[in-house]
Amino acid sequence: MITKKINIIEFGFEKLVDWLLARNIESYRAEQVFKWIYLRQADSFNHMTDLNKEMRTLLSQHYSIRRLEKIRVEKSRDGSSKYLFRLKDGQYIESVLIPERDHYTLCVSSQVGCAQGCRFCLTGRDGFIRNLTKSEIVSQVRDISRDIVDSVRFTNIVLMGMGEPLANYKNVLSAIQIITDNKIGLNFSNRRITLSTVGLIPNLKYLGRDTRVNLAISLNATDNRTRDMLMPVNRRYPIEKLLDACSRYPLQSSRRITFEYVLLKDINDKPEDAKRLARLLRPLKAKINLIPFNDYEGSEFVRPEESIIHQFQEMLLRKNYTVIIRDSRGQDISAACGQLRAKTNGERRKSEKQKRLYDTTEKFSGYQFLSHY
Numbered sequence: 001m002i003t004k005k006i007n008i009i010e011f012g013f014e015k016l017v018d019w020l021l022a023r024n025i026e027s028y029r030a031e032q033v034f035k036w037i038y039l040r041q042a043d044s045f046n047h048m049t050d051l052n053k054e055m056r057t058l059l060s061q062h063y064s065i066r067r068l069e070k071i072r073v074e075k076s077r078d079g080s081s082k083y084l085f086r087l088k089d090g091q092y093i094e095s096v097l098i099p100e101r102d103h104y105t106l107c108v109s110s111q112v113g114c115a116q117g118c119r120f121c122l123t124g125r126d127g128f129i130r131n132l133t134k135s136e137i138v139s140q141v142r143d144i145s146r147d148i149v150d151s152v153r154f155t156n157i158v159l160m161g162m163g164e165p166l167a168n169y170k171n172v173l174s175a176i177q178i179i180t181d182n183k184i185g186l187n188f189s190n191r192r193i194t195l196s197t198v199g200l201i202p203n204l205k206y207l208g209r210d211t212r213v214n215l216a217i218s219l220n221a222t223d224n225r226t227r228d229m230l231m232p233v234n235r236r237y238p239i240e241k242l243l244d245a246c247s248r249y250p251l252q253s254s255r256r257i258t259f260e261y262v263l264l265k266d267i268n269d270k271p272e273d274a275k276r277l278a279r280l281l282r283p284l285k286a287k288i289n290l291i292p293f294n295d296y297e298g299s300e301f302v303r304p305e306e307s308i309i310h311q312f313q314e315m316l317l318r319k320n321y322t323v324i325i326r327d328s329r330g331q332d333i334s335a336a337c338g339q340l341r342a343k344t345n346g347e348r349r350k351s352e353k354q355k356r357l358y359d360t361t362e363k364f365s366g367y368q369f370l371s372h373y
């Protein structure tokens with residue numbers, strides 16, 4: 001008797017082909033199965049009408065098609081939605097769906113917590129718990145895609161949620177391969193996926209070799225002393241080594257590397273910083289995203305005043321850079337990277353009873369919480 005079914009999203013296409021061949025079943029059946037799972041969002045093998053009954057039974061005896069457990073969705077005034085998922089081992093992750101003018105962008109997590117310990121980041125403050133599996137990363141995209149009514153407009157993905165994607169390279173790469181596969185995957189374009197990293201140089205090289213996704217580098221400072229203080233990773237991979245690796249990064253024609261720069265009052269927001277930033281990026285094909293620091297309770301940093309933010313942008317524009325001020329979306333519901341989960345952990349510490357309430361609500365409807373915001 002079979003007791004534990006295998007999660008087919010984690011198992012994957014190649015292994016299913018082998019498994020079928022070992023039973024003298026044609027390999028194209030695996031293609032049919034994965035088309036149902038990703039393109040048609042099937043939740044049961046019984047729905048796969050182009051497979052015969054015997055095969056559907058065989059597959060459902062051995063495999064399951066799982067979704068993440070959706071705990072709640074918080075909707076922001078600006079239209080973005082934060083999804084909170086609970087994983088099999090009780091850990092929480094978040095994904096943020098952002099409606100843009102003509103499309104949706106989904107911000108996806110790659111780890112539970114993060115080991116990089118950037119001082120301004122709430123995810124970093126709680127430390128590292130574990131890597132997400134391939135299926136946990138892919139399922140954020142698959143599950144949320146099912147929720148979107150006009151899902152054809154869901155075209156963009158940013159790996160900018162919780163965690164450092166290049167510290168979970170193997171699983172992130174496998175997930176990207178599925179997300180971009182147009183036969184047995186989710187059929188997203190590489191051009192519309194962006195991976196954001198603090199710049200773990202060895203894996204940065206592999207990323208350039210193995211994928212065609214866009215690259216974003218969290219630079220956040222223009223001198224090593226400040227970056228050392230803000231981002232411990234800088235002691236291993238200082239600015240000059242990181243930028244050198246960026247200059248060797250294989251870029252498709254007309255593409256540029258995005259440099260993210262979190263603006264922190266009196267730390268990295270002076271005119272000299274803007275000048276140094278312009279000089280540092282000069283040899284590269286670069287564009288710049290300025291992210292005004294997103295405040296949270298107990299943070300030691302402050303967001304600069306609007307006039308300073310615009311002055312900083314202006315100086316870079318004058319040096320002919322494309323510079324976007326990217327304010328974190330959904331500020332009214334629990335702002336940037338990692339803050340939703342941190343809030344939930346706080347709530348859990350405060351009240352186990354409240355947590356049980358989430359559990360009960362979820363049984364009725366995953367959307368229950370929407371009505372409260």
Ligand code: SAH
Pocket residue numbers: 120121122159160161162163164165196197198217218220260261262291292293294295328336337
């Ligand atoms: N670990 C990756 C991706 C996740 S963080 C990375 O660091 O690049 C995504 C972006 O959010 C990074 O550019 C990071 O610098 C920024 N960020 C983190 N905490 C922030 C905060 N409180 N306010 C504004 N930006 C923040």
Ligand code: SF4
Pocket residue numbers: 114115116117118121122123124125161162163164198218337
């Ligand atoms: Fe990790 Fe990115 Fe936060 Fe740094 S900014 S702690 S790398 S998630």
